[in-house]
Amino acid sequence: MFKAEAIAVDIDGTLTNRKRALNCNAVEALRKVEVPVILATGNISCFARAAAKLIGVSDIVICENGGVVRFEYDGEDIVLGDKRKCIKALEILEKHFDFELLDFEYRKSEICLRRNFDIEEAKKLVEGMGVKIVDSGFAYHITDAEVSKGRALLYVAEKLGIDPRGFAVIGDSENDVEMFKVAGFGIAVANADENLKEVADLVTPSPDGDGVVEALQFLGLIEQ
CATH class of the missing domain: 3.40.50.1000 (HAD superfamily/HAD-like)
Known part of the structure; x- marks a missing residue:
């Protein structure tokens, strides 16, 4: 054991x-x-x-x-994460999706979003930007790739x-x-x-x- x-x-x-x-x-x-x-x-x-x-x-x-x-x-x-990377990715995604931000002012390392858009399409749009989009099952999170x-x-x-x-x-x-x-x-x-x-x-x-x-x-x- x-x-x-x-x-x-x-x-x-x-x-x-x-x-x-x-x-x-x-x-x-x-x-x-x-x-x-x-x-x-x-x-x-x-x-x-x-x-x-x-x-x-x-x-x-x-x-x-x-x-x-x-x-x-x-x-x-x-x-431990760089929120500035996430904000740059969000600026790209805003051109393609309508978002609902969650707790933006309280989050220090990432951006949290309502699960109301195509996450796979979003991942393609931010590829190579040093971020990743994670599904917690309750929200989508744009986080520093590190x-x-x-x-x-x-x-x-x-x-x-x-x-x-x-x-x-x-x-x-x-x-x-x-x-x-x-x-x-x-x-x-x-x-x-x-x-x-x-x-x-x-x-x-x-x-x-x-x-x-x-x-x-x-x-x-x-x-x-």
Whole structure:
């Protein structure tokens, strides 16, 4: 059995359902875990930090799909991505699509958009601009091509003095793939994107938060 030194877990679609309701069984289970638990999300820093407090896990959060990291609740955001690249890409895309921006003023490393346009066509239009467009399942994100949850996890692991292969990670969507690749063990919940399931070491029988509980039980971090 894999022995996890730390856990990284996604929020939307993993700890929550499609209506973004937090699974209380998963919250209760995570509070019993004795190794560090880090939230890794496409959400902004203030949301992630509030969620961490509410759930009762570590103050360390990976936000904006890896573009921002924070180690202390009252600390400073560490920005790992270049939002200027994303703005240049947006200026190109605005000539072809009508957008609805989400949390633009609060995002420090990326641009978040409503899922109401052809993402594959958009990807072609910004090819070679040093950005990528990621589907979190809840929104589209224009991010610096150098940014991912995986790279942020490597950054966090180094700062904590933990081998990234000592992390077990739990997620549901495309933006979790790189995190699965750098961690020691990746668990996809049942409702996960098929691309994520392909790189996962385990797929849980149940979706979202109930799947998180099953993942923690499999890892031996909580009792059956």
